[in-house]
Amino acid sequence: MTSPDTARNISAFADTKYGKLGNIAVSYFTVTKSADREFWSEPVGRLTLQKALTVKSDTAVADAIRLMQEKGKGCVCVQDDTGAVIGIFTERDVMVHFIGQSLSPDTPVDQVMTPDPVMVSPETPLSEAIEIFYEHKFHHLPVLNGNGRLKGLLSIRVAVDFVAEHLPGEVLNRPPDASLTAIEEGGG
Amino acid sequence: MIATEDDKPAEPKEVKLTRRDFVAPVDVRWCPGCGDYAILNTIQNVFPTLGIPRERFVVVSGIGCSSRFPYYMNTYGFHTIHGRAPAVATGVKLANPELSVWMITGDGDGLSIGGNHLMHLLRRNIDIKVLLFNNKVYGLTKGQYSPTSELGFIKKSTPYGSIDYPINPLHFALASQATFVARTYDTNPKHMTRIFNAAAAHKGTAFVEILQNCVIYNNKAWADIVAREVRDDALLDLRDGRPLIYGKEYNRAIRFNGFTPEIVELEEDATTDDLPLHHRSDSGYNYAYALAGLEYPAFPMPIGVFRAVERPTYGEQSLLQARYATEKRGHRNLQSLLMGGDYWEVEEKDALIKVHQDPHARADSLADEMDVIEERRAEREKYISDPLFSALATRISSLEVTYGTGRVISIDPGDSVNRAIMLLKEYNLDCLLVIQNKKLKGIVTSRDIVMKVALTDMDREKTAVKEIMTARPDRAESWNSVGDAINKMSMGSFRHLPVDHNEQGYGMISVQELLGYVYTSVKDKG
Secondary structure: OOHHHHHHHHHHHHOOOOOHHOOOOOOOOOOOOOHHHHHHHHHHHHHOEOOOEEEEEOEEEEHHHHHHHHHHEEEEEEEEEOEEEEEEHHHHHHHHOOOOOOOOOOHHHHOEEOOOOOOOOOOOOOOHHHHHHHHHOOOEEEEOOOOOEEEEEEEEHHHHHHHHOOOOOHOOOOOOOOOHHOHHHHHO | OOOOEEEEEOOOOOOOOOOHHHOOOOOOOOOOOOHHHHHHHHHHHHHHHHHOOOHEEEEEEEEOOHHOOOHHHEEEEEEEEOOOOOHHHHHHHHHOOEEEEEEEHHHHHHHOHHHHHHHHHHHHHOOOEEEEEOOEEEEOOOOOOOOOOOOOOOOOEOOOOOOOOOHHHHHHHOOOOEEEEEEEEOOHHHHHHHHHHHHHHOOOOOOEEEEOOOOEEOOOOOOOHHHHOOOOHEEEOOOOOOOEEEEOOEEEEEEEEOOOOOOOOOOOOOOOOOOOEEOOOOOOHHHHHHHHOOOOOOOOOEEEEEEEEOOOOHHHHHHHHHHHHHHHOOOOOOHHHOOOOOOOEOOOOOOOEEEEEEEEHHHHHHHHHHHHHHHHHHHHHHHHHHHHHHHOOOOOHHHHHHHHHOOOOOOOOOOHHHHHHHHHHHHHOOOEEEEEEEEEEEEEEEHHHHOOOOOOOOOOOOOOOOOEEEEEOOOEEEEOEEHHHHHHHHHHHOOEEEEHHHHEEEEEEEEEHHHHHHHHHHHHHO
16 A cells, blocks of 8 residues: 555656656657747847848949859849948849840949839848748848848848757758658657 | 564664774785775774664775775675776665665776766765775776876876876766765864765765875875875865865965955954855855865865755655556566566577567556557647648648649750750749759759859850759658758758659759748648
8 A cells, every 4th residue: 555645755756857757758759849939920130131232223233243243142232322222133133134135234233123122120020021032032131220221131041040940850850861760769 | 684574674773883893803904004094994983973773884895995995894895896886886775775885986996997887876866975085096906097196197007197187086076966075085084074974964975085195106195285284274174154264374265256266365353254155055066166176286175075965866766766666557576577578489590489478568568558659649639730840741742733843944964054044034933953864963043144154254055054053952852841841951051952753753842932831831720
């Protein structure tokens, strides 16, 4: 017979982290806790923003492309004399307007840029940025501060890394060869 | 001892024990002048005062000069194998929790040969008292350098001086999560007595380093610290609840400025009120670790009890666990475990294997398995019903139906760069697959064109796509999950991932499509 004291001890023991040994709680899937999923609403200002390349609106297209090539970046932001962002000039613009076209390399960039680009604020939630990326097939989103100044660029790569880091079990720690994933504990 | 009828040990009679009860009738063989004598004498004085019957003492040792100890104690004892005293002492204590188990080891036995064993004894907090005699040398094997020998220590095995950085035994113990850590020295029986009593009173593993002299191979090992004429200035005796004051004139103290220790000179009329007090029950390790890091001559060497905190012992917990398991599964014995259960019998090579199955054990293990399976099923259910996880677990091939693999345009590696440009522009794509003989050779993207072709004098008609493509791109299999694909994208910093459908050729998925799919799934269903 177990005395009431012992029973109490045992149930107290079973509640401790050590006591879990008594009724093994196997967690095969590394399930991300629901609290960790608030990352969708993380303001983009909290993600690592890239420093944006900027050019003046009268910059020659060739110079803008050269800048992209030198820095290995897929876009430049076009600013007017006050520093306001009036357009974005991206790889896609280069493909559409310059490559295989007879456009003069001296053409001012503001004639071929994408004017009034979609921009977000540092408070914009990541989910909204992802919807924009998806809808427009963008790779970069300029992020403007409250005063209208360019804070940086949100790149989709950073967004992907950010999502992956929040899903350690489902994304980050997937085996390189998914066919090697154990279907049963201990490999079956 | 003779067991009584109801198989309970007889209550020991109250017998006044004396030192003589603990002196074994054998000759003590250590070198004349060895520090071990004073330690042995002190232990023989302390044991009779602890209120424990003699038959409940067990002294367990490893190998080394200090490990001869059990012979000289008139108690139960084990002289075990090198470094393995913790294993034997653990067995003794767990089998009979009533025993007072004392483990004797040295700097070589405890920190080198048995370092790993000692670490686990300490972290488990088994109620065993560990006395580590530290003379900074292997004495029994005639003077090789030990884990605590100083840098530059010259002996036969280190004729040009030791280049092994010495370990601090107290740091080792603290890093092993010891609950009781103390230091004393062989030439002060009063101090040893105080520390051994404190160790005996501690519930859990008590680790005591004893600074000890090896008169033959490392004479005056600690003389510059513990010799009678210098020790007041060289030692700092830790007293719980008192400031860290030391010195012949009792006129200096240790204070910590952040993690940095400093020496304070006390003026004659200075108040000691603002000095910090020693707290051996400080639950963190940092304070004790910092104290243990004080080294002579820059600082006085602390002795006394550095740390003494309460934590459940291994013994208590294993007993509770055994009771819990017994309640759940009933009484078992080792024999039935060995003889029962499932096992295979192989009589000779290539002969049939006889399979034995114990229906009871089988039922038990099935019951356990069912528990686990049920738990896993519930978890999987939760997993599948969750929109985020089900989106991540979706096969990418089913996504491609939505986005259409028909959009994939391929090109031959020998085709011209101009053709690639034309295709990218015509279909308004970011990426082409470069395929030859139904095998994926590479991908070429608008980025490749902008970075490698624009503004160059490359002959776009004569240059082949293979010159500018990204060769051997990473790819996903059609049965990979969305999570797998995002992983590949993130790890490789890709924006496009070719998808291998084997006979059906190749598809492609973009980073925007993947993220968009996951987020839309969560938004729609969540």
